[in-house]
Amino acid sequence: MKRFFTRGISVIAGTLIFVFICHQLNYIFCATDEWFQQLFRSYYKQDNIDNLFLGSSVVYFSENPEIMDEETGLNNFNLSSNAQRIDTSYFLLKDAIEKNDLKNVYIDCYSWIMTEYEIWDNEKQQYVMVDYIDDPYNDGQLWKLIDELKFSLTKAQIIAEYSKEGDVFGAVLPFTRYRQKLFDWDYIKENLALKTKTKKNNGEPEIHTDEYGFKCYIQEKGYQYIDTEIPEDGRALAKERDFNKYCMGKKGESWLRKCIELCQKNNINVTLYVTPNIELQIASTENYDRYYRELTAIADEYNVELYDFNLIKEDYLDLNDRSMFCDVHHMNAKGAEKFTKLLAKVLRSNPDKNKEMFYESIVQKKACEKPMLYGCYFYDYNEESGVESDPSEYDYRDFVIASNRENMKYTVSRTINGKNDGIPELIQESTDNKEIKIPINEHGIIYIDGEYENQHQIIEIDY
Structure with a gap:
């Protein structure tokens, strides 16, 4: 009986120590938000x-x-x-x-x-x-x-649901999700400071x-x-x-x-x-x-x-x-x-x-709505292999002009940082073309003049 009691105390003590250590590790490693x-x-x-x-x-x-x-x-x-x-x-x-x-x-x-x-x-x-x-x-x-x-x-249901396809240990013991930070002292110091x-x-x-x-x-x-x-x-x-x-x-x-x-x-x-x-x-x-x-x-x-x-x-x-x-x-x-x-x-x-x-x-x-020139949305691509290539190989950015009129005309010019003393160069004049292709490593300002029924809207886009 005494042996059984001693073993029970040891199990309880070991469990408490384990819980305490896990709690401290969670505090040290789990990101603060x-x-x-x-x-x-x-x-x-x-x-x-x-x-x-x-x-x-x-x-x-x-x-x-x-x-x-x-x-x-x-x-x-x-x-x-x-x-x-x-x-x-x-x-x-x-x-x-x-x-x-x-x-x-x-x-x-x-x-x-x-x-x-x-x-x-x-x-x-x-x-x-x-x-x-x-x-x-x-x-x-x-x-x-x-x-x-x-x-x-x-919370138990959430952990069970996301443990099916993910990291079981990460669900039960959160600090294990940060095992790659084990010896990242800068991360630990910053997290504890927060x-x-x-x-x-x-x-x-x-x-x-x-x-x-x-x-x-x-x-x-x-x-x-x-x-x-x-x-x-x-x-x-x-x-x-x-x-x-x-x-x-x-x-x-x-x-x-x-x-x-x-x-x-x-x-x-x-x-x-x-x-x-x-x-x-x-x-x-x-x-x-x-x-x-x-x-x-x-x-x-x-x-x-x-x-x-x-x-x-x-x-x-x-x-x-x-x-x-x-x-x-x-x-x-x-x-x-x-x-x-x-x-x-x-x-x-x-x-x-x-x-x-x-x-x-x-x-x-x-x-x-009244005619409106919204701006541009863009996607990146590789000139030879298109958008399906590795993103690290993209070399062009395609800007698509967005407005609420299909027959709006666009005059587009742009500056290129470090070139032409900041003087804009004309890309297109009064056409319905909406796509502007620019090398991804170039930066400057795009100027778009949208014309509809003799009314003009001019916007600038930093690229």
């Missing part, structure tokens, strides 16, 4: 959440819960994170249902997180099609989020101010305040989606359906919506209406409301107002204030009346 720390610190402080918003960074930049609280008289929370996958939103939704008496759930269906696209596979030495959920780039954010969740049945800094601030977020005086900081209930405005020459973005070639991913669609069904099973009102993007981003997909049709079909099947604010009429929100955006993907504080008030108005209004506020398609929207 201020956003996730503040998000879940605020999440666990809530007595009850009435309205839950789920999505990626476009949500936490554009929907201000404090304003939404004032507009609705309810407690609103953004349970959203950078690059958040729809399967992650599902598990966060489950956790929120366990802890709260939810009245409404609003799921942002940003096209970037719901669709398929191509990535370069180094092993196969070719491009492969992936669903957003399968892109390895998005795994890191998922684990950071899991690390901040308190242990619960839902954690010590967070403790000294009592968990309060820092206000970051850049050289131009713009502020950025994390507010309560999942809102990122930023007052930066997109620069005037920030009119170019990489073409990351091609909705003529690919559209909604099967996995993305499946998990979206699970989110809707989970809400309906628990008698929670669920609404789908899409946070507005700057017009240039929508134009870069070349067939956004295809995505909207696929999303509409799902909403109709489940009899839930869908509001795509990329189709909002300019009388209610002018998406060509660049002062509302901090970059080509996200709104700033000014845009968030306008959008949150509009979103609250739409969500509490009669759905049939709301239809008057939206166009039926991007094609219709372009035809009804």
